[in-house]
Structures are given as C-alpha cells and as structure tokens.
Amino acid sequence: MNRYAAWPLFAIATGGLTDAAFAHGTAERYDLPLPLGYYVAGAALIVAMSFVVMAIFIYREPRAGPYPRFDIFSVDRLRGPIAGALQAFGVFALVAIIASGLFGNQHPAKNLAPTLVWVAWWVGLGLFVPLIANVWPALNPWHTLSELIDRVRKPVVRIYPARLAEWPAVAALLVFVWIELVSPFASSPRTLAVLALAYTAGTLAAISIYGREAWLKQGEAFTLVFNLLGRFAPIALLPADACDRASGHILAVRPPSAGLLSADAPSNAVVAFLLLLLSAVLFDGLLGTAFWRAIERWLPGDREGLFAATLGLVGIWAVFLVAYVGACAAMAAVTGGHTPVAGLSRRYALTLVPIAVGYAMAHNFSYVLVQAQALLALVSDPFGWGWNLFGTAGLEPDIGIVDARTTWRVAVAAIVLGHIMSVVLAHIIALRTEPTRRSAVLGLMPLTLVMVAYTAVSLSIIADPLVRFRTPDPDYSALIRQGLSGQSATQKPRYCATSGKWFC
Amino acid sequence: MRCGAALLMICMVTSAPAWGQGTALQGDKTFVLHIESVAKEPLVLRTQKGDRVRLEVEANRPVVLHIHGLGIEIMAEPGRPGEIHLTAKATGRFPIHVHETAYPGAAKSHSHRTPFAYLEVHPK
Numbered sequence: 001m002n003r004y005a006a007w008p009l010f011a012i013a014t015g016g017l018t019d020a021a022f023a024h025g026t027a028e029r030y031d032l033p034l035p036l037g038y039y040v041a042g043a044a045l046i047v048a049m050s051f052v053v054m055a056i057f058i059y060r061e062p063r064a065g066p067y068p069r070f071d072i073f074s075v076d077r078l079r080g081p082i083a084g085a086l087q088a089f090g091v092f093a094l095v096a097i098i099a100s101g102l103f104g105n106q107h108p109a110k111n112l113a114p115t116l117v118w119v120a121w122w123v124g125l126g127l128f129v130p131l132i133a134n135v136w137p138a139l140n141p142w143h144t145l146s147e148l149i150d151r152v153r154k155p156v157v158r159i160y161p162a163r164l165a166e167w168p169a170v171a172a173l174l175v176f177v178w179i180e181l182v183s184p185f186a187s188s189p190r191t192l193a194v195l196a197l198a199y200t201a202g203t204l205a206a207i208s209i210y211g212r213e214a215w216l217k218q219g220e221a222f223t224l225v226f227n228l229l230g231r232f233a234p235i236a237l238l239p240a241d242a243c244d245r246a247s248g249h250i251l252a253v254r255p256p257s258a259g260l261l262s263a264d265a266p267s268n269a270v271v272a273f274l275l276l277l278l279s280a281v282l283f284d285g286l287l288g289t290a291f292w293r294a295i296e297r298w299l300p301g302d303r304e305g306l307f308a309a310t311l312g313l314v315g316i317w318a319v320f321l322v323a324y325v326g327a328c329a330a331m332a333a334v335t336g337g338h339t340p341v342a343g344l345s346r347r348y349a350l351t352l353v354p355i356a357v358g359y360a361m362a363h364n365f366s367y368v369l370v371q372a373q374a375l376l377a378l379v380s381d382p383f384g385w386g387w388n389l390f391g392t393a394g395l396e397p398d399i400g401i402v403d404a405r406t407t408w409r410v411a412v413a414a415i416v417l418g419h420i421m422s423v424v425l426a427h428i429i430a431l432r433t434e435p436t437r438r439s440a441v442l443g444l445m446p447l448t449l450v451m452v453a454y455t456a457v458s459l460s461i462i463a464d465p466l467v468r469f470r471t472p473d474p475d476y477s478a479l480i481r482q483g484l485s486g487q488s489a490t491q492k493p494r495y496c497a498t499s500g501k502w503f504c
Numbered sequence: 505m506r507c508g509a510a511l512l513m514i515c516m517v518t519s520a521p522a523w524g525q526g527t528a529l530q531g532d533k534t535f536v537l538h539i540e541s542v543a544k545e546p547l548v549l550r551t552q553k554g555d556r557v558r559l560e561v562e563a564n565r566p567v568v569l570h571i572h573g574l575g576i577e578i579m580a581e582p583g584r585p586g587e588i589h590l591t592a593k594a595t596g597r598f599p600i601h602v603h604e605t606a607y608p609g610a611a612k613s614h615s616h617r618t619p620f621a622y623l624e625v626h627p628k
Contacts, residue, residue: 028572028573028599030572030573030596030597030598031596031597032595032596032597032624032625032626033597290545293545293618398594399573399574399594399596400593400594400595400596403595403627404595404596404625404626404627405595405627
C-alpha cells in the first residue's frame with residue numbers, strides 16, 4: 001500500500017486550515033461529547049436540586065440585608081499602580097491587535113489578532129471576570145484613551161438620552177456575536193483590525209458626546225457584558241463599610257453570584273441584552289451539533305449557511321425572550337398581578353447570569369486551556385513574520401493538557417452549580433419582594449421551569465451527538481452493512497447507542 | 505451546500521478475539537474509509553486512548569484528508585489508497601475533512617462546518 005508524503009500539498013493544507021482551525025470566529029474545539037452517564041446524572045441533579053432549593057426556602061427565610069463578605073485589605077494605596085499597569089496593558093493589547101491585524105501574516109493561526117481577540121479576550125476574560133474578579137474597568141482601552149484625550153481637550157458633554165437606555169449596547173452586542181458566530185470573516189486578522197479601529201473611533205466619539213461615565217455605563221457593550229458577569233465574581237472592589245475605619249474601596253471576597261442580588265432592577269434593554277448573551281453562548285455550542293444540522297435543513301439556505309445561522313441566532317434569542325417573559329407573565333398571574341410583567345422580568349433578569357456562566361465554563365474550559373497555549377508562540381511572533389522575540393515561537397499547544405474525563409466533570413459541575421445558584425437567587429428575590437411565602441414559592445415555579453429548560457438545553461448541547469433527535473440515515477446504515485458483509489459474513493452489524501453509528 | 509467532498513462507508517476491524525486475529529495486539533484498530541458519494545452526517549471513528557490506529561483511505565478521485573488537532577494528512581487517488589498509523593495519545597473529538605485535490609481552489613470552497621468524519625479518542 002502506498003503511503004503518501006504530506007509535503008507536496010502543503011499549500012492546499014494551509015489553505016484548508018485557514019478556515020478550519022478557526023471555524024466560526026474562534027479556533028476549533030476538540031471536546032468529546034458528554035457520555036450518557038454524565039448526561040443523565042447532570043439532568044437528574046438539575047431537576048432534583050430545583051426541588052431541594054424550593055423546599056429549603058419554604059421553611060427558611062433568606063437573610064435580610066447585604067450578603068456576607070470578607071474584607072481582604074484596603075486597596076486605595078495599591079489601586080493607582082495596579083490600575084495603571086492594567087490600563088497600559090489594555091491599550092497595548094488594542095494597539096497590538098490593530099497593528100498585527102493590519103500588517104501581519106493573514107493566516108489566522110499565525111497572527112496574534114484572532115487568538116488575542118477570541119480566545120484570550122472574549123472567551124478567556126469572559127471566564128476570568130465571573131470566576132475571579134472584574135478587571136475590565138481598568139483594562140478597558142477606550143476608558144484609558146478617552147482619559148488621555150480629555151487631557152488635551154475638555155469634552156462638551158450632552159445629557160445621555162434616557163429613552164436610549166442600553167439599546168445601543170444591545171445593537172452592538174448583536175453585531176458582535178453575529179461576527180463571532182455567523183460571519184465568515186471573524187478569523188481574518190485584517191478584518192478584526194479594521195473592526196477594532198472602527199469600534200475604537202465610534203466609542204471615543206460617543207464618549208466625547210455623552211461623557212465617559214454615561215456612555216461606558218449604558219452604551220458600551222463590552223463594559224456592560226463584563227459588569228454583568230463581574231457581579232457574579234467572588235472577588236470585588238467594594239466600598240468600605242460605614243463602620244470600618246478604612247475609607248474608599250476594599251478588596252473583598254463574597255459568595256459567588258451574591259453580587260447579582262445587590263443591584264437595582266435593570267432596564268428592559270438589559271433584559272434583552274442578558275438574554276442575547278445567554279443565547280449567544282448557547283448558540284456557539286449549538287452550531288456544531290447534529291441537532292443544528294437537522295434544523296438547518298429546514299431553513300432557507302445559502303452556500304455558506306449564513307442566512308440559516310443568522311436566523312438561528314436571532315431565533316434562539318427570540319425563543320429565550322418569549323420563554324422568559326412568558327414565565328414572568330405566568331408568575332404575575334399566580335401571584336395576583338400586583339407587579340406588572342415587565343417589572344417582574346426586570347426584577348429577575350440577573351438571576352439568569354449564573355446559568356450563562358455555568359454553561360460558558362462547561363463549553364469553554366478545555367478550549368481555553370488548549371487554545372490559550374497558542375499565545376505563548378504568538379507573542380514571540382505576533383505578525384507571523386518568523387520572529388522569535390522570547391524564544392517561544394516554536395511551541396505547539398498540547399491538546400492533551402486536560403483529559404476528557406476532567407472536562408466532563410468540570411462541565412457537569414459547572415452547569416449544575418450555575419443552575420442551583422440561579423434558582424437560589426430567584427427564591428431570595430421572591431421572598432424579599434412577594435408579600436407571602438406562598439406566593440413567592442408558587443410564583444417562582446414557572447421561572448424555575450424555564451431555568452430547568454435553559455439548563456437542559458445547555459447540557460444537551462454539551463452531550464451532542466449523544467442525544468439523537470432523529471434516526472440514523474437508513475441508506476447509510478445499509479451501506480455500512482453491505483461494506484461489512486464483505487469483511488466478515490458471520491459478524492452482524494450492531495447499532496451503537498452512544499455514538500448513533502453502526503458497528504460490528 | 506458542500507461541494508463535492510464526500511464519502512462513504514467505513515469498516516471497522518478491531519482485534520477482538522472473536523475475529524480470530526490472534527496476532528493483533530489488544531487495542532489495535534483499523535478503519536477503512538471509502539470516499540465516494542456525499543454523506544449528510546459525519547461518520548464517527550471510535551478509539552480509546554492508547555489505541556494504535558491504522559487508517560486506510562480508498563477514493564474514486566484524488567483527495568486529501570486532514571485530521572484537525574492532530575495535524576495529520578492522508579492523500580489518496582483511485583488505485584492508490586492512502587494509509588497512516590497513529591497512536592491515540594490525547595482524548596478528544598478530532599474532525600476529519602476531505603479536500604478535493606483535482607480542482608485548484610476546491611479545498612477553499614469546501615465548507616468546514618460539517619466534517620466528513622470525527623476521530624473520537626475516548627478515555628480508558
């Protein structure tokens with residue numbers, strides 16, 4: 001049998017890998033689907049824990065007042081240098097993305113820009129912020145740049161129109177996740193650089209019109225994303241207690257997700273924003289599943305599947321919004337309608353954050369650990385010109401860094417814990433706001449059901465293609481049988497339930 | 505629509521004693537891929553960590569197979585099948601894509617959303 005050498009087709013190989021290693025925006029994933037046992041255990045835990053939480057809150061009053069916190073130390077003195085270093089790093093990273101994207105090698109895997117944007121910043125920081133602490137306010141290069149501009153030219157600040165609320169951020173996030181998940185150009189270094197330049201110009205212009213605080217708080221999509229995720233974080237800079245001698249800010253540890261309770265109810269725009277974020281993280285996983293391929297056949301298609309994927313992204317957002325608002329409407333009906341549906345949907349919106357964080361962790365855990373290793377090589381050769389600044393340019397990611405079993409355990413634990421936190425938060429809010437315990441617990445049932453549904457969807461995506469939504473292609477199994485009969489007449493093909501394939 | 509890439513059928517031969525291949529080592533697996541028509545759903549080649557895997561590719565036209573993540577390529581032409589041996593060291597699900605080599609630019613036009621097959625390496 002001839003063995004063919006790889007080298008003659010190197011050109012075709014790299015041409016293929018250009019699109020391949022960066023499938024939709026982000027680099028490829030090599031996660032094995034969750035085995036049946038983990039899937040069943042996770043699903044059973046989700047349902048069981050929902051009842052346990054409900055039962056606990058029937059008998060126990062949640063503690064009144066602020067959540068418990070442990071103050072580490074006052075950071076007022078340290079804050080300047082640390083924030084300064086982070087600010088400098090943030091601006092440097094933005095400049096690096098633009099420079100390497102514009103002038104570097106346009107192969108996505110050889111250019112720093114795609115990995116820095118998608119792996120390190122969007123996915124990596126997207127996990128760091130909720131799991132550790134929100135460092136984005138200091139890292140945010142647009143914050144730093146606008147401060148620098150203010151030194152030269154005093155801004156003329158107009159009042160931010162109240163009715164705009166966070167809608168500009170919703171629009172920006174929709175465009176951004178479309179670029180990440182659907183567009184064919186997400187991995188193109190030059191496109192990323194141009195988009196980064198355009199977003200920088202737009203953000204700085206908006207800041208110069210409406211003022212830094214107002215625009216970053218409401219109009220800037222990424223600040224809003226990281227602020228929402230940062231409320232989940234166990235470490236936070238909190239204002240010092242009144243009884244404390246220390247003034248200013250204190251670095252404190254708090255229970256994960258407790259920060260989501262302290263906030264005032266967000267606006268309708270934030271409800272839409274949050275559900276878009278939740279649907280986007282789920283849709284990223286959904287795109288690679290057999291379930292999606294089955295749906296895609298029913299959608300009007302084009303060559304690249306762009307139209308179908310766009311419909312899918314907007315469709316899953318709409319379905320999640322309808323399910324969530326529907327649950328709030330049911331809650332209003334059960335509790336007697338003393339709070340309007342819109343008011344309820346704003347009140348409980350932040351309770352969905354832990355589900356989103358849990359799924360993001362499950363979906364991205366091994367992906368970040370594998371793909372972030374590429375940064376080691378890329379910082380030595382950011383432009384893909386064959387440099388070796390730190391002697392690390394030759395390092396290749398170790399795809400075996402985490403075993404599949406570890407990934408499965410982390411994934412199920414993250415999804416189940418996120419779900420429990422969401423249900424607990426919703427019960428605490430209900431018991432604080434509903435007049436009676438009965439109306440609180442009964443009223444939450446529809447929302448708890450929707451939470452179970454969200455979590456079940458995320459677990460199923462991780463388990464795909466374990467869960468078959470249709471029978472295997474009949475022609476295919478026939479061909480397999482035929483193929484096998486030539487090999488061994490005695491051996492009969494056998495259907496493998498875990499892989500959905502025919503074996504012998 | 506996926507252009508021309510394609511396949512179809514796979515025979516899996518393991519060294520199970522029932523097959524009477526007493527000389528083969530435990531954990532050796534051979535997959536024979538026939539690349540002919542277009543498959544709708546990706547095939548799954550299941551292996552376990554530590555398995556020694558032999559992959560044979562027979563095709564009715566010139567193709568090159570990429571196994572992503574492992575950085576492996578296999579070429580095949582009518583009458584000249586391709587073959588590789590590998591030892592599954594890392595667990596994971598590695599997509600296998602088929603590229604036509606007969607037409608220039610064909611590799612680019614092939615959509616990467618749905619792979620031709622997956623090589624699954626499961627933990628022991």
